[in-house]
Amino acid sequence: MNAASESLVDCKQHLDTTSSNDYLEIYELSLLFGATKVLDNVTLRVHEGETVAILGESGCGKTSLLRIVAGLLVSTSGSVRLSGRSIDSLEASKRGIVYLDQDALMFEHLTVYENIAFALRIAKRPSTEIDSKVQQMLRAVQLEDQATKRTWQLSGGQKQRVAFARAILASPRVLLLDEPFCSLDCRNRAIMQQLFLDLRQRYLITCLFVTHDVKEAIVVGNRFATMSGGILKQYPTSLAFVEDETTGAAAERAFWAEQGQIL
Amino acid sequence: MNLKAMNNTRLWSRLPLFALIGMPMAWIIGYSLAYSVGLIGLFSSGFTLDHWQSCLSNTSAGRSILLSISVAAISTGIATLLAIMTVVLWPGCGKNTTFLATVCVGLGTPAVVFALLVSHWLGGGGWLARLAWHLGLIEQPSGVFSLVGDRFSLGIVVAQVCTSIPLLLLFFSQMWETIKGDKLTELAATLGASKWQIKSSVALPILLRRARSLILLSFMFNLGSFEIPLLLGRQSPQMLSVLTQRRTGQFDISQRPESFALSSMYFLVTSGMLILYLSWRRISAKQT
Amino acid sequence: MQNKRKRTILILVLVFLPYASLLILSSGSGWSFPRLFPDRIDFAPWRTAWSGRYTLLMASLNTVVMSIVISLASTSLGLISGRALKRQESMLLLFVVYLPFVLSPVIVGTVLYDIESRLGIVSSILGVLIAQFMFAYAFATVFFYELWDSRIQRLEQLVQTLGGDSRTVWRHSILPSASGLIAVCLIQTSIFVWLDYGLVSALGGGNVPTVTLLLFSYLREASINQASQAAIVLLVGSVLACLTSAFILKRTRRRVGEQL
Numbered sequence: 033m034n035a036a037s038e039s040l041v042d043c044k045q046h047l048d049t050t051s052s053n054d055y056l057e058i059y060e061l062s063l064l065f066g067a068t069k070v071l072d073n074v075t076l077r078v079h080e081g082e083t084v085a086i087l088g089e090s091g092c093g094k095t096s097l098l099r100i101v102a103g104l105l106v107s108t109s110g111s112v113r114l115s116g117r118s119i120d121s122l123e124a125s126k127r128g129i130v131y132l133d134q135d136a137l138m139f140e141h142l143t144v145y146e147n148i149a150f151a152l153r154i155a156k157r158p159s160t161e162i163d164s165k166v167q168q169m170l171r172a173v174q175l176e177d178q179a180t181k182r183t184w185q186l187s188g189g190q191k192q193r194v195a196f197a198r199a200i201l202a203s204p205r206v207l208l209l210d211e212p213f214c215s216l217d218c219r220n221r222a223i224m225q226q227l228f229l230d231l232r233q234r235y236l237i238t239c240l241f242v243t244h245d246v247k248e249a250i251v252v253g254n255r256f257a258t259m260s261g262g263i264l265k266q267y268p269t270s271l272a273f274v275e276d277e278t279t280g281a282a283a284e285r286a287f288w289a290e291q292g293q294i295l
Numbered sequence: 296m297n298l299k300a301m302n303n304t305r306l307w308s309r310l311p312l313f314a315l316i317g318m319p320m321a322w323i324i325g326y327s328l329a330y331s332v333g334l335i336g337l338f339s340s341g342f343t344l345d346h347w348q349s350c351l352s353n354t355s356a357g358r359s360i361l362l363s364i365s366v367a368a369i370s371t372g373i374a375t376l377l378a379i380m381t382v383v384l385w386p387g388c389g390k391n392t393t394f395l396a397t398v399c400v401g402l403g404t405p406a407v408v409f410a411l412l413v414s415h416w417l418g419g420g421g422w423l424a425r426l427a428w429h430l431g432l433i434e435q436p437s438g439v440f441s442l443v444g445d446r447f448s449l450g451i452v453v454a455q456v457c458t459s460i461p462l463l464l465l466f467f468s469q470m471w472e473t474i475k476g477d478k479l480t481e482l483a484a485t486l487g488a489s490k491w492q493i494k495s496s497v498a499l500p501i502l503l504r505r506a507r508s509l510i511l512l513s514f515m516f517n518l519g520s521f522e523i524p525l526l527l528g529r530q531s532p533q534m535l536s537v538l539t540q541r542r543t544g545q546f547d548i549s550q551r552p553e554s555f556a557l558s559s560m561y562f563l564v565t566s567g568m569l570i571l572y573l574s575w576r577r578i579s580a581k582q583t
Numbered sequence: 584m585q586n587k588r589k590r591t592i593l594i595l596v597l598v599f600l601p602y603a604s605l606l607i608l609s610s611g612s613g614w615s616f617p618r619l620f621p622d623r624i625d626f627a628p629w630r631t632a633w634s635g636r637y638t639l640l641m642a643s644l645n646t647v648v649m650s651i652v653i654s655l656a657s658t659s660l661g662l663i664s665g666r667a668l669k670r671q672e673s674m675l676l677l678f679v680v681y682l683p684f685v686l687s688p689v690i691v692g693t694v695l696y697d698i699e700s701r702l703g704i705v706s707s708i709l710g711v712l713i714a715q716f717m718f719a720y721a722f723a724t725v726f727f728y729e730l731w732d733s734r735i736q737r738l739e740q741l742v743q744t745l746g747g748d749s750r751t752v753w754r755h756s757i758l759p760s761a762s763g764l765i766a767v768c769l770i771q772t773s774i775f776v777w778l779d780y781g782l783v784s785a786l787g788g789g790n791v792p793t794v795t796l797l798l799f800s801y802l803r804e805a806s807i808n809q810a811s812q813a814a815i816v817l818l819v820g821s822v823l824a825c826l827t828s829a830f831i832l833k834r835t836r837r838r839v840g841e842q843l
Contacts (some may be wrong), residue, residue, distance in 0.1 A: 102481075103484075104484070114394050123484070124481065124484040124485050125484045125485070125486075125487050125488055125489055125490075126487075127485075129485060129486075130486060131481065131482070131485045132482075133478070135475065135478060137475060137478055137479055137482050139479070139483075139497060139501070139502060140474075140504070140582070141500040141501050147562070150483075150486055151486040151487050151489075153486060154486065154487050154492055154496075155490045169549050182582070184582040199486070202485075202486045202487060222575075259484065307790075308664065308666075308667035309664070309668075309676065311663070311664055311720075312668070312676060312679060312680060312724065313679070314717070315717065315720055316679055316680060316682070316683060316717060316720060316721050316724075317679040319717055320679065320682050320683065320717075322698065323691055323694050323695060323698070324694075325696055326697065326698060326728050327694045330697075332787070333743070361738075393595070394830075395600055395751055396825075397595070397809055398600075399822075399826055400599075400602075400822055400826075400831050401598075402825050403818075403821045403823075403824065403825030403826065404713075404818060404821065404822065405778045405817055405818065406716050406778075407778070407780060407795060407798060407817065408605075408817060410603075410815045410816050411603045411605070411798075411802075411810065411814050412605070413810070414605070415601075415604060415608070415807075415811075416601060416604070420805070422604060424616070424617075425616065425617045425619050428616070428617040429617065429619070433780055436616050463768045466760070479721045480691055512685065515685045517688060518593055518687075519685070519687025519689075519690065520687070521687060521688070521689040521780070522780055522781075523720070523797075526802065534653075534685075535690075536689050536690055538783075539690050540689050540690070540692075540781075543693040543696065544693075549785070554693070555694070558690050558694055561686075561690055562686070563688075565685055565686055566678075566682070568685075569678060569681055569682065569685050570678065573674060573677055573678060573681065574683075
């Protein structure tokens with residue numbers, strides 16, 4: 033492991049030991065589709081401002097977990113609590129939890145500006161407030177000169193930035209990201225990961241980040257978990273995550289170490 | 296294949312289009328125009344706009360044009376509204392087999408059959424009138440407002456709505472899948488939008504924007520409709536297609552230039568709308 | 584769930600009741616007010632379908648033959664033109680092709696009457712067929728242009744890179760891949776002729792017996808039972824064609840999906 037990634041792990045270990053109050057609690061969540069157990073007694077606690085990276089292959093239940101938390105799917109049993117209060121009976125529009133997936137869906141009838149302002153317009157905020165927040169966000173995501181454009185004129189990476197900006201301006205209590213960068217090329221992916229880290233720090237976002245990329249999980253996560261067959265396995269430290277053979281992190285580390293030697 | 300050979304191939308493959316559609320259409324429209332301005336015809340006496348002026352100042356022709364445009368616009372508007380509301384209120388309809396089969400039956404029903412059904416059910420002495428009589432609500436057939444030859448052309452509107460709605464329903468239901476409407480709805484919900492806000496601020500504007508070309512096409516079809524106004528329309532004013540056909544078939548040959556002026560007007564207006572339709576389609580293709 | 588089923592049944596009954604009324608009216612004679620059903624249920628229209636000069640059977644057969652001729656000719660040419668248009672789009676060509684698609688056949692027919700009478704083919708089946716062909720050919724071109732799959736294009740290029748000439752391209756990529764579309768286009772163009780009234784009435788001069796012409800003549804004679812019968816014949820052909828087209832398109836898409 034090189035010096036940069038060592039310091040990254042140290043930083044994450046430091047965060048682990050300074051956890052604040054539980055903010056999002058997922059308590060013994062189960063989901064059955066017929067006879068198939070999609071989620072099996074999933075329990076997870078996320079602290080405020082923390083990002084939990086959840087790694088898992090396709091069909092392991094990660095998306096179902098996020099959709100239940102967002103209120104888009106009803107669990108068979110278990111509960112979800114936010115700041116100590118159950119949100120099970122709340123509909124999606126009232127939870128303050130924004131769900132983004134890899135599609136970067138745009139409201140094509142709106143300009144980039146209006147897409148980003150969507151949640152504020154829905155909440156009927158004053159125009160001056162909307163304008164100032166949207167302009168600030170456009171600068172943060174480096175899309176100032178795209179404000180008046182239609183979303184179909186944007187590239188994939190730009191659409192993801194708009195999606196992020198729109199989600200953050202909704203002031204979400206929790207942000208759920210379901211493989212948001214998987215359709216981007218390497219370069220744009222790296223840019224988006226950095227943008228996510230910057231925005232997370234600036235706006236203190238609590239986040240569940242689902243990915244199937246080990247490297248991405250290490251980059252974006254403060255804590256780590258893996259999902260397989262509906263069962264969530266959490267790691268007490270990031271070192272434990274990296275050293276676990278089943279996560280693939282070790283293999284990844286070995287590969288880069290070898291590349292480092294060759295180069 | 297070299298460039299010359301490629302160009303030759305392109306020319307040959309396009310020749311039938313020009314020869315079998317382009318030239319006949321040019322001939323038809325040119326003939327109509329030429330006849331209407333007095334360049335050809337039995338009583339032609341050189342270029343004149345008298346027939347056009349006469350046609351436009353003629354009350355019945357003017358009313359016919361106005362009637363045709365209004366009826367086509369109202370029918371298209373109602374059909375669009377009903378189709379879009381169905382899909383917005385029932386987004387999963389595109390996957391429902393019963394719904395699709397019913398739409399298919401509607402699509403396969405000819406315009407003349409819809410006109411006949413309106414006449415059978417909603418005409419004077421139709422099923423509705425008979426039911427009303429048996430229920431003691433009326434004493435004679437004229438007690439029920441007949442939709443055949445009615446003053447407001449409601450019968451034509453009802454039949455044209457029936458012919459337009461299946462295609463629009465099919466389009467909107469399939470479009471809902473294409474734009475990932477379910478996912479957009481979920482996204483808007485997590486951003487705090489209520490059910491009503493999702494329908495009015497997200498679903499409706501996106502669907503309408505995507506459908507504008509089809510709505511225009513539907514309007515053009517309704518404007519040129521013949522069987523429905525023939526069966527259900529009044530004697531005066533008549534819809535454009537019926538009036539044109541009746542005038543051309545009249546024994547008074549001196550009326551022919553005016554009827555050609557009417558058909559020329561129709562060709563020009565429809566061509567203009569077609570150009571608009573093709574440009575909208577081109578823009579939509581770039582956007583998707 | 585039961586309420587949902589009851590609601591579905593009610594909606595279906597309301598939608599299909601008008602069609603059932605056509606069947607009821609065609610099964611009898613007369614329909615005097617205020618009777619809900621025909622005066623006599625004697626299936627007279629169906630029994631007399633093949634007597635008289637212009638019978639429904641003769642008109643149906645004539646229309647079927649016209650449909651087959653037009654559909655074969657227009658689909659074959661439409662396939663070539665639609666493909667050519669897709670490969671090299673041109674606003675002018677699109678305008679030319681769409682024009683008959685959007686214009687009212689009867690208004691075009693009234694102008695064509697003069698032209699055809701100068702050519703001596705008006706009030707004949709040839710005059711009607713020529714006009715119907717123009718519309719059907721335009722429809723077929725638009726059909727293939729709109730529904731031409733990029734996958735078919737890629738298959739063509741594959742055959743070419745494997746050394747195939749244009750005959751091979753047609754035989755091994757275009758015709759097999761577009762077979763579903765061809766079948767649907769054949770059905771749709773034949774339906775256009777089956778349902779056409781505007782051109783037949785404007786150019787046929789009453790000499791070209793078709794089902795639609797017969798329907799309108801029954802209506803002029805106030806023969807409501809026979810008009811309903813003619814409407815059912817029109818409807819059955821048209822709805823069957825529509826359902827068959829939908830089935831073929833669905834099967835084609837599923838097959839493409841499986842291959843992908």
